Amino acid sequence: MFATFMSAFASLVEGLADLLGPLFHDSATAAAIVLFTAFVRLLVHPLSRASARGQRARAALQPRIAELRRKHGKNPEKLQKAVMELHAAEKVSPLSGCLPSLFQLPAFFLLYHLFSNSRIGDEANSLLTHKLFAAPLGERWADALGDGGVLGAQGLVYVGLFVIVAVVATFNYRRTKRTMAASAAANAATPASGDGQLQVPGMGAITKVMPLMSFFTLLTVAFVPLAAALYVVTSTTWSAVERAVLYRDMPGAVPAAAVLG
Numbered sequence: 001m002f003a004t005f006m007s008a009f010a011s012l013v014e015g016l017a018d019l020l021g022p023l024f025h026d027s028a029t030a031a032a033i034v035l036f037t038a039f040v041r042l043l044v045h046p047l048s049r050a051s052a053r054g055q056r057a058r059a060a061l062q063p064r065i066a067e068l069r070r071k072h073g074k075n076p077e078k079l080q081k082a083v084m085e086l087h088a089a090e091k092v093s094p095l096s097g098c099l100p101s102l103f104q105l106p107a108f109f110l111l112y113h114l115f116s117n118s119r120i121g122d123e124a125n126s127l128l129t130h131k132l133f134a135a136p137l138g139e140r141w142a143d144a145l146g147d148g149g150v151l152g153a154q155g156l157v158y159v160g161l162f163v164i165v166a167v168v169a170t171f172n173y174r175r176t177k178r179t180m181a182a183s184a185a186a187n188a189a190t191p192a193s194g195d196g197q198l199q200v201p202g203m204g205a206i207t208k209v210m211p212l213m214s215f216f217t218l219l220t221v222a223f224v225p226l227a228a229a230l231y232v233v234t235s236t237t238w239s240a241v242e243r244a245v246l247y248r249d250m251p252g253a254v255p256a257a258a259v260l261g
Helices: 002-060 062-072 076-089 096-114 141-145 153-188 203-223 226-246
Strands: none
Touching: 002 062, 002 096, 002 226, 062 076, 096 226, 141 153, 141 203, 153 203, 153 226, 203 226
């Protein structure tokens, strides 16, 4: 059953490549992957909009959460329970921001599987030899390094992808730093009772690491087949633009999936 499904998916990619061939020639399959990624992101966009609405709802609850901090500041367990009950009463899910990323995972793994196997069903996987410029879509960065090095014809394709990822990651890093700083300032303006503001275990480390998470995409691009890397680069770039638009009026809100692409 799975082999039949993968054969159908391979036919879909080949069909898109045939349509795009007159425009993109030898890189038509790579263009088909970009188009497929855009289609997936369009399907997921309603979830992204819902996530943004949920983030606004959570932001609107901050004054009431601050009141709970003042009331239960010395009892973290009771505070956590009260915050969860508040979210449930207002029908606001703290995890709704993760849904867009979770729904994209099947598409990523489909491409990963399709371009990691030499055979699809009973036939040889001809898609592995299709290229993005000089780099085969079924190979990885290590293969490019072994065939001309970083500045070889294949290596330069990866250099281009790394540059795009680095630019997007830097944009996300700066935006996340700004939003987290605004959120911290808002929390500081509402002191908790007793010894000060409530400290959630491990939150300090998460706060330091979270802005850097976007740069981990570089590792994904380096170690997965080029076709899957192209999906990641396209999706990550889409996410950066989408979040900049959806969260433009929320300076103190950090999306729950701000680094998942």
